[in-house]
Amino acid sequence: MALPRAARTQRRTRIQEAKEEQILEAALEVFSLHGFRGATVDQIAEVAGMSKPNLLYYFRTKEAMHRALITRVLDTWLDPLREFDAEGNPVSEIRSYIRRKLEMARDFPRESRLFANEILQGAPNIEDELKGPLKSLVDEKAEVIRVWAKAGKIAKCDPYHLIFSIWSTTQHYADFDVQVRAVLGQDQAGDGRFEDAARFLEQLFLTGLHVSEQPA
Amino acid sequence: MALPRAARTQRRTRIQEAKEEQILEAALEVFSLHGFRGATVDQIAEVAGMSKPNLLYYFRTKEAMHRALITRVLDTWLDPLREFDAEGNPVSEIRSYIRRKLEMARDFPRESRLFANEILQGAPNIEDELKGPLKSLVDEKAEVIRVWAKAGKIAKCDPYHLIFSIWSTTQHYADFDVQVRAVLGQDQAGDGRFEDAARFLEQLFLTGLHVSEQPA
DNA sequence: TGATAATTTGACCGGTTGGTAAACATTACA
DNA sequence: TGTAATGTTTACCAACCGGTCAAATTATCA
Numbered sequence: 001m002a003l004p005r006a007a008r009t010q011r012r013t014r015i016q017e018a019k020e021e022q023i024l025e026a027a028l029e030v031f032s033l034h035g036f037r038g039a040t041v042d043q044i045a046e047v048a049g050m051s052k053p054n055l056l057y058y059f060r061t062k063e064a065m066h067r068a069l070i071t072r073v074l075d076t077w078l079d080p081l082r083e084f085d086a087e088g089n090p091v092s093e094i095r096s097y098i099r100r101k102l103e104m105a106r107d108f109p110r111e112s113r114l115f116a117n118e119i120l121q122g123a124p125n126i127e128d129e130l131k132g133p134l135k136s137l138v139d140e141k142a143e144v145i146r147v148w149a150k151a152g153k154i155a156k157c158d159p160y161h162l163i164f165s166i167w168s169t170t171q172h173y174a175d176f177d178v179q180v181r182a183v184l185g186q187d188q189a190g191d192g193r194f195e196d197a198a199r200f201l202e203q204l205f206l207t208g209l210h211v212s213e214q215p216a
Numbered sequence: 217m218a219l220p221r222a223a224r225t226q227r228r229t230r231i232q233e234a235k236e237e238q239i240l241e242a243a244l245e246v247f248s249l250h251g252f253r254g255a256t257v258d259q260i261a262e263v264a265g266m267s268k269p270n271l272l273y274y275f276r277t278k279e280a281m282h283r284a285l286i287t288r289v290l291d292t293w294l295d296p297l298r299e300f301d302a303e304g305n306p307v308s309e310i311r312s313y314i315r316r317k318l319e320m321a322r323d324f325p326r327e328s329r330l331f332a333n334e335i336l337q338g339a340p341n342i343e344d345e346l347k348g349p350l351k352s353l354v355d356e357k358a359e360v361i362r363v364w365a366k367a368g369k370i371a372k373c374d375p376y377h378l379i380f381s382i383w384s385t386t387q388h389y390a391d392f393d394v395q396v397r398a399v400l401g402q403d404q405a406g407d408g409r410f411e412d413a414a415r416f417l418e419q420l421f422l423t424g425l426h427v428s429e430q431p432a
Numbered sequence: 433t434g435a436t437a438a439t440t441t442g443a444c445c446g447g448t449t450g451g452t453a454a455a456c457a458t459t460a461c462a
Numbered sequence: 463t464g465t466a467a468t469g470t471t472t473a474c475c476a477a478c479c480g481g482t483c484a485a486a487t488t489a490t491c492a
Contacts (some may be wrong), residue, residue: 015459015468015469016468016469019469033337033338034251034253034254034337035250035251035253035254035333035336035337036254037250037251037253037254038251038252038253038254038337040448040449040450041449041450041451042448042449042450050470051470051471051472052450052451053451053452053453053470053471053472054469054470054471056450056451056452057468057469057470058469060451061450061451062450062451113336116332116336116391116392117251117336119391119392119394119395120329120332120333120336120391120392121249121250121251121254122249122394123394123395123398127394127398130394130395130398130399131398134395134398134399135398135399135401138399155419155423157416157419157420158412158415158416160399160400160412161412161413161416161417162416162420164385164388164389164392164396164399164413165385165388165416165417165420167388167392168384168385168387168388168392169380169381169384169385171384172380172381172383172384173380175332175335175336176332176335176336176380176383176384178335178338178339178343178346179335179339179346179350180380182339182343182346182347182350182351183346183350183351183354183376183380184376185351196374196376196377197377197380199374200373200374200377200378200381201377201381203371203373203424204373204378204381204420204421204424204425205420205424207371207423207424207425207426208419208420208421208423208424209420209423210423231438231439231489232438232439235439256478256479256480257479257480257481258478258479258480266440267440267441267442268480268481269440269441269442269481269482269483270439270440270441272480272481272482273438273439273440276481277480277481278480278481
C-alpha cells in the first residue's frame with residue numbers, strides 16, 4: 001500500500017521530486033491554456049508522458065494539482081515587486097520594475113495566463129492569498145511610492161492604481177498575446193513587439209510621472 | 217416538426233425574440249465566468265430558467281450559442297474606439313476614449329470577461345474577427361494618432377502600443393476585479409475605485425503624452 | 433372551432449470526466 | 463539476497479457532458 005503525497009513527512013525520493021516536477025510542468029501547460037474546469041486530467045497526464053492513475057498517485061485530485069501549481073507560481077510571480085527598493089532612485093526603480101514585469105510576460109507567459117484564468121474566474125482557490133500576502137506586499141510598496149510623491153521625487157498620484165496600471169500593461173503582452181499578434185500582423189517574426197512595448201511603456205510612465213530627467 | 221433557428225428566414229416570433237434574448241443573457245453570465253469549455257449547457261439552461269432541450273431548440277449547439285454571443289458583443293465592444301474622431305482635439309479624444317472604456321469596464325464587466333476568456337484561451341473561435349474587422353479598425357485609428365504625433369499635437373509614440381495600454385489598463389478593472397478589490401480592501405463600498413482609476417489614468421496618459429494643456 | 437405549426441418536456445444515449453481497485457513491477461535497504 | 467515500501471499499469475466505475483427523440487403542450491389563424 002502506498003501513501004504518496006500526503007504521507008511525505010520528511011524525505012522525498014528522487015523519483016518523487018522528478019515526477020512532481022514533470023507533472024506541474026505539464027499542468028502549467030494545460031491549465032494556463034484551458035483554465036481549471038476546461039483542463040482535463042487525461043490531457044495533463046498525456047503532456048506529462050505518464051498514465052492518468054500514475055499521475056493521480058502523486059496528486060490525489062485535480063484540485064490538489066492546481067493548488068500546488070498556483071501557490072508555487074504566485075511566489076515567484078511577485079519577485080519583481082519584492083525587488084522594488086525604497087532606498088533606490090525612483091526613476092530607475094520604476095523603469096526596472098516595468099522592464100522586469102515585461103520580461104516575465106515574454107519569458108513566462110504560461111504563468112501569467114494561469115493567474116489571469118484564475119482571477120478571471122473569480123479566484124475561487126486563492127482569495128486568501130490575494131487578501132493576505134499579496135495585499136501586504138502591495139500596501140508596503142504603495143507606501144514607498146506615496147513617500148516619493150510626497151517628497152516631490154515623482155508626480156503626486158494614486159500608488160495603487162499606478163501599480164495596477166503597470167501590472168495590466170505588461171501582463172497584457174502575455175495574456176492577450178493572440179490579440180496583440182493579430183492586430184500587429186505577423187510581419188515581425190521575433191520578439192520585436194516586446195522591445196517596442198518596453199520603449200513605449202517607459203516613455204509613458206516616466207514622462208507621465210514627471211521623472212524623466214531627475215538625478216539620483 | 218419544428219425548424220427553429222436555422223429556418224428563421226424572415227419573421228421571428230415574439231417568443232423567439234424574447235427567448236433568444238433570455239438565453240444569450242444567461243449564456244453571457246455563465247461563459248464570462250467559466251470560459252467556453254468550463255461552461256455547461258445545463259448551467260446556462262438553469263440560469264435562463266428553462267429546460268436544456270428547450271434551450272437547444274433555439275441554439276442547436278453550445279458552440280452556436282457562443283458564436284452568437286461573441287459576435288454580438290464584439291460589435292458593441294468596439295464602439296468606443298469607433299467614436300475616436302480624427303477631426304477632434306487630441307486631448308479630449310484620448311481623454312474621452314479612456315473614460316468610455318472605463319465606463320464599459322464598470323457597467324459591462326461580463327462582456328469584458330467573455331472576451332478576456334476567449335483571447336486568453338487562444339481565441340479559437342474569433343481569430344478571423346481579430347485579424348479582419350478589429351485589425352482594420354485599429355489600423356485606421358493608429359494612423360490618426362500617428363498623424364497627430366507627426367504634427368506635434370501629442371508626443372511621438374507607437375500608436376499601437378498606446379491603444380494596447382489603454383485597453384489593458386481600463387479592462388483590468390473588469391477582468392481582474394477580484395484582485396483589485398482584494399488589494400484595495402473592501403473599505404470602499406461603491407464604485408469609488410473607478411473614479412480614482414479615471415483620475416489616475418487621465419493624469420498618466422495625458423501627462424505622459426505631453427498634451428495636458430494643449431488648446432484645440 | 434379545428435387543424436396546423438411552434439414550443440416545451442421527460443426520457444434517454446454514447447462519449448468523456450475525475451477518480452478507484454487491485455494486480456504487477458521496481459526500488460530501497462537491512 | 464530477501465523483503466517491505468514505493469511506483470506503475472490495466473481495467474473499471476459512477477457522474478456528468480452535449481445532444482437527440484418522440485410525445486405532449488401551447489400558440490396561431492383560417
